[in-house]
Amino acid sequence: MALLAGRTVLLRAGVRLGAEAATRGGNGARRFASHRVLVEPDAAAGIATIKLKNPPVNSLSLEFLTELIICLEKLENDKTFRGIILTSDCPGIFSAGLDLREMCGKNPAHYAEYWRAVQEIWLKLYLSNMVLVAAINGASPAGGCLMALTCDYRVLADNPRYRIGLNETLLGIIAPFWFKDNLVNTIGHRAADRALQLGLLFPPTEALQVGMVDQVVPEDQIHSTALSVMSQWLAIPDHARQLTKSMMRKATADHLIKQREADIQNFVSFISKDSIQKSLQVYLEKLKQKKH
Amino acid sequence: MALLAGRTVLLRAGVRLGAEAATRGGNGARRFASHRVLVEPDAAAGIATIKLKNPPVNSLSLEFLTELIICLEKLENDKTFRGIILTSDCPGIFSAGLDLREMCGKNPAHYAEYWRAVQEIWLKLYLSNMVLVAAINGASPAGGCLMALTCDYRVLADNPRYRIGLNETLLGIIAPFWFKDNLVNTIGHRAADRALQLGLLFPPTEALQVGMVDQVVPEDQIHSTALSVMSQWLAIPDHARQLTKSMMRKATADHLIKQREADIQNFVSFISKDSIQKSLQVYLEKLKQKKH
Amino acid sequence: MALLAGRTVLLRAGVRLGAEAATRGGNGARRFASHRVLVEPDAAAGIATIKLKNPPVNSLSLEFLTELIICLEKLENDKTFRGIILTSDCPGIFSAGLDLREMCGKNPAHYAEYWRAVQEIWLKLYLSNMVLVAAINGASPAGGCLMALTCDYRVLADNPRYRIGLNETLLGIIAPFWFKDNLVNTIGHRAADRALQLGLLFPPTEALQVGMVDQVVPEDQIHSTALSVMSQWLAIPDHARQLTKSMMRKATADHLIKQREADIQNFVSFISKDSIQKSLQVYLEKLKQKKH
Numbered sequence: 001m002a003l004l005a006g007r008t009v010l011l012r013a014g015v016r017l018g019a020e021a022a023t024r025g026g027n028g029a030r031r032f033a034s035h036r037v038l039v040e041p042d043a044a045a046g047i048a049t050i051k052l053k054n055p056p057v058n059s060l061s062l063e064f065l066t067e068l069i070i071c072l073e074k075l076e077n078d079k080t081f082r083g084i085i086l087t088s089d090c091p092g093i094f095s096a097g098l099d100l101r102e103m104c105g106k107n108p109a110h111y112a113e114y115w116r117a118v119q120e121i122w123l124k125l126y127l128s129n130m131v132l133v134a135a136i137n138g139a140s141p142a143g144g145c146l147m148a149l150t151c152d153y154r155v156l157a158d159n160p161r162y163r164i165g166l167n168e169t170l171l172g173i174i175a176p177f178w179f180k181d182n183l184v185n186t187i188g189h190r191a192a193d194r195a196l197q198l199g200l201l202f203p204p205t206e207a208l209q210v211g212m213v214d215q216v217v218p219e220d221q222i223h224s225t226a227l228s229v230m231s232q233w234l235a236i237p238d239h240a241r242q243l244t245k246s247m248m249r250k251a252t253a254d255h256l257i258k259q260r261e262a263d264i265q266n267f268v269s270f271i272s273k274d275s276i277q278k279s280l281q282v283y284l285e286k287l288k289q290k291k292h
Numbered sequence: 293m294a295l296l297a298g299r300t301v302l303l304r305a306g307v308r309l310g311a312e313a314a315t316r317g318g319n320g321a322r323r324f325a326s327h328r329v330l331v332e333p334d335a336a337a338g339i340a341t342i343k344l345k346n347p348p349v350n351s352l353s354l355e356f357l358t359e360l361i362i363c364l365e366k367l368e369n370d371k372t373f374r375g376i377i378l379t380s381d382c383p384g385i386f387s388a389g390l391d392l393r394e395m396c397g398k399n400p401a402h403y404a405e406y407w408r409a410v411q412e413i414w415l416k417l418y419l420s421n422m423v424l425v426a427a428i429n430g431a432s433p434a435g436g437c438l439m440a441l442t443c444d445y446r447v448l449a450d451n452p453r454y455r456i457g458l459n460e461t462l463l464g465i466i467a468p469f470w471f472k473d474n475l476v477n478t479i480g481h482r483a484a485d486r487a488l489q490l491g492l493l494f495p496p497t498e499a500l501q502v503g504m505v506d507q508v509v510p511e512d513q514i515h516s517t518a519l520s521v522m523s524q525w526l527a528i529p530d531h532a533r534q535l536t537k538s539m540m541r542k543a544t545a546d547h548l549i550k551q552r553e554a555d556i557q558n559f560v561s562f563i564s565k566d567s568i569q570k571s572l573q574v575y576l577e578k579l580k581q582k583k584h
Numbered sequence: 585m586a587l588l589a590g591r592t593v594l595l596r597a598g599v600r601l602g603a604e605a606a607t608r609g610g611n612g613a614r615r616f617a618s619h620r621v622l623v624e625p626d627a628a629a630g631i632a633t634i635k636l637k638n639p640p641v642n643s644l645s646l647e648f649l650t651e652l653i654i655c656l657e658k659l660e661n662d663k664t665f666r667g668i669i670l671t672s673d674c675p676g677i678f679s680a681g682l683d684l685r686e687m688c689g690k691n692p693a694h695y696a697e698y699w700r701a702v703q704e705i706w707l708k709l710y711l712s713n714m715v716l717v718a719a720i721n722g723a724s725p726a727g728g729c730l731m732a733l734t735c736d737y738r739v740l741a742d743n744p745r746y747r748i749g750l751n752e753t754l755l756g757i758i759a760p761f762w763f764k765d766n767l768v769n770t771i772g773h774r775a776a777d778r779a780l781q782l783g784l785l786f787p788p789t790e791a792l793q794v795g796m797v798d799q800v801v802p803e804d805q806i807h808s809t810a811l812s813v814m815s816q817w818l819a820i821p822d823h824a825r826q827l828t829k830s831m832m833r834k835a836t837a838d839h840l841i842k843q844r845e846a847d848i849q850n851f852v853s854f855i856s857k858d859s860i861q862k863s864l865q866v867y868l869e870k871l872k873q874k875k876h
Binding site: 168169173175177188189190192194197198199 | 736737768769770771772795798816817820821823824825827828829831832833
């Protein structure tokens, strides 16, 4: 038996929140949800299912991130809910990750605001007091993988097209150090070294083997499995579980928190370069043409 | 080939030792043993087998911890012995961990003395210059698991009732950071995150799979296996092995050593709370009734 | 998607380079190679194969290390080459590790120069901007294992005599902390603890299992496998891969860089001891007699 070593206080810079979501009121799902973040609350069970709905691929735009941050804050402050199941409402994709359009043709202030929101969603998810279970029902590259990595448990639907990984190098860019820290904690240093350098996207069997996910199940069982996992985690007294979670994660979160502004400045000066802007424009043009 | 980087000096605060054990003299087993700590010395082999005997469940009372600390110090200072096999004399239980009675209805000075002894037994075992092999012949929750984790090698008897793990959260409390550090070193960050949050007690097959123990053997082979493992470890030149062990463990031990007093104060102020005292009293009452 | 956090600048103290290799010129293989370091360049593929040739066992003498350092510097500065396959030209042995003769009967200045070269080869290999694939075609103890551990990927020929590991304790010495750091990154803390204390040399199957190597292949397929692995790694954009590699390794390299001089002084004072010198002389005499 053993005891706690003092309550951890985590400072987190707030994100400026749009008025739209903040004034949303009412009961049940509508109290937490927004256009792009559906919430299915089960007050009796203490579980809220968040369904990401920013079609077609749940790109993490500034607006989408802001809605998600607000939703998480509301759930965190509502004692009714002790656990969140994070899943997608877009068929075949969990989330495609960051939205390149937020990084292209805008001004430095916008880039800074965007990057702060990206940091914020990671901190909110990684340090959540609630139990987070990812029900990964689609492909999960880059920022999509990152959101899954913040959860306490990851269930992946068994579909070879649902690959998961931090594939930044494939696009000629690199994952920030805090993506890396989160990955090293999850799959270890050597596997992270190889996965990050090669930008590996793991299909389900390999994702399970390397420890990127905890369980692979048939696609039609993903929600029931997530619920069953959740009930195991919710059987633990909240206070003890929360302090333990914080003890496990504090050092990793502090690594970003302590250099948050420098990390933003790095991003802004990198993304503002002419060469990077040109590359992004070319890439976005290609994406547009694909759709037509 | 490669060389050493300077002898490590580790400061360890001493524990006030009772007179009982300190005045014990004589040869052989009696020189090291006490009422609750049996010692079977094999001087020819350089191995001492310590059998924990604090019935019914080897709860780590202050007296028991003090006897164990004294025993370890004597063996550490006796050049005859190079290895310790740590096992239990109580059927079915390795050790139930900390003794709740030491944390209930006593004064702050007592709580501080107790917590210092808990820290001390961990430091003594974790930093021992001797080879430590745990022959885990019973259930090993919480503090019992911690003692096993300090050893250089863990052999577990193959009995589904002999579960091992840091199950603190199940009791509504949390493991101190140095329990966590020791566990992360042993099974990695992700497995430790899950095991600690859920308070998992692993049966033998799972304990082996996750790396909580190194080997699972039929119950009647546990001592012979421990002896065989020990002879492998004792084949290594002591000085090189000791310095290597210290190099692997120093940072983790220093993490506690550097904040030992603060860790004690945290424990005392936590355990002194009315709410905690009441919970412990209720829990102890239940335990008493179970016995009748 | 995610971005980089600023270019890493790594300071590395230079090694005084002999004139012999520095004045070597010409095209193709001869531009990079020396007596003991063969280079088979494939400019079209961007790959250079380095074959270690310091018979009989590729002991890492000061001269050999210096030639290897020069070779690596030249390749690093030649934009033609993006990847190195590191292998042995000596049958049955990848490298036996450090050369005891450099540590015996010489003066402190020599010991210091030698140790600086040992540090330098590790830093050069570990922080190389190129993709390094180890094609381990022979036994690989101690310093030989270390060189393999610096690579991005390790392929081991499937021959039970080709064991790999940091076996320093078997010789009564210990691996320096940076050998340990590199090993912990590769196989994790617990496996490194056991491997280093016991001086384990892993045969192929066990080496694969513990993560000491990434792949085991029949001996006649080792080079083709290394080439195939290399093409996978070279498919990644260099700049992104290099920055990611640096992000993964910087902290570990800095651990040595920040105390490089102290590490040299420790080595010199240790190796200069009469007792150590005598042991080394006895050991070297035995080795000589074996050969007759």
